[in-house]
Amino acid sequence: MSLRHAVLGLLTWQPMTGYELANKFDVSLGNAWHASHSQIYPELGKLEDEGMIEVVARGARNSRTYGVTDAGSEELRRWLVDVEPNRQQRSESGVRSFLAPRLLKPKDSRLALERDLRDIRAQQEMLEEIQRRMDEDPGGSHPFAPAVDLGLRINPVIEGWIRDQLAELADTAD
């Protein structure tokens, strides 16, 4: 399980409400991890029960801002330093790109690959836009900007791969 560590990580950077956390997962860590509020709130409850986090402020609209306790910091440190990382990179893009040229007729394959190329370009542009906005706001805190960076580095790899597949297809009759 790693949701709890992602939550602890984000809260270590800055105390937040569950709502803010859910947004952070999208904008900061979205490229590497996603969680929706229906996962986050129960996890916050468990972490509080276990003494890993605590309410540091209560605000309008019954909001609770959580911060990490010493026990939580220690748990995060332990996970980062002591725990065998899970290196698996589940990638639907990967599966799709591998299957298409091998299993489909050239025409269908071209359709699938071109669509994947469009999608990955769109994602790339979105990431570049986010990066641009971060550059324009040097005062703002963007602790997980590297998640964007990771996306910006990996996407071209996959894009190149898809282009290679398309180039090979170009030599093939339909």
Added chain:
Amino acid sequence: MSLRHAVLGLLTWQPMTGYELANKFDVSLGNAWHASHSQIYPELGKLEDEGMIEVVARGARNSRTYGVTDAGSEELRRWLVDVEPNRQQRSESGVRSFLAPRLLKPKDSRLALERDLRDIRAQQEMLEEIQRRMDEDPGGSHPFAPAVDLGLRINPVIEGWIRDQLAELADTAD
């Protein structure tokens, strides 16, 4: 859900038993997707009920070899061509590498990053070994060699990123 499409893809390439499928997920697609036999057998049952696959041979040890039906091929084609791909690249490595230098003391951070570096080098060597074996056996069919290729391309990206973090740390006192 994409397990069924990965299964259909592997079976399109070559009819197999559930057991062989479970192995293929590790060696062929493991870098992009993993599934264990306890997931695969029920999925095979469902796919058979839906007419996507069928038993094409029965062998020793009560084994059943499954092949893809026309309906299954069509479903795979539909998924590859028509369905909006899920581009999310969940990455625990990503999360770990982002968190370590930002949240830990330099000493702990160095420990965590060095461990991640070791692990990713080990994975890289494993992938290189697999690739070597595939090169030595040009007769064998390796339809998902690109999964290995994807790993071989993405790992250096993450490795470079971790090295950058370590280099920054080198300028910092503990």
Added chain:
DNA sequence: GTTGACATGTAACAAGTTACATGATTGA
């Protein structure tokens, strides 16, 4: 006053992991 963002929650379901369980066949 009503729309939209903020804020929290639960229920039902699907997907994925780990552990338990069993039996067949091969090769040493």
Added chain:
DNA sequence: TCAATCATGTAACTTGTTACATGTCAAC
């Protein structure tokens, strides 16, 4: 005959998604 591999299955549990549900507050 014993260990390893082949081969299949289920149960219990955790994780993750989608949908449903409710209420607060600010701005227009």
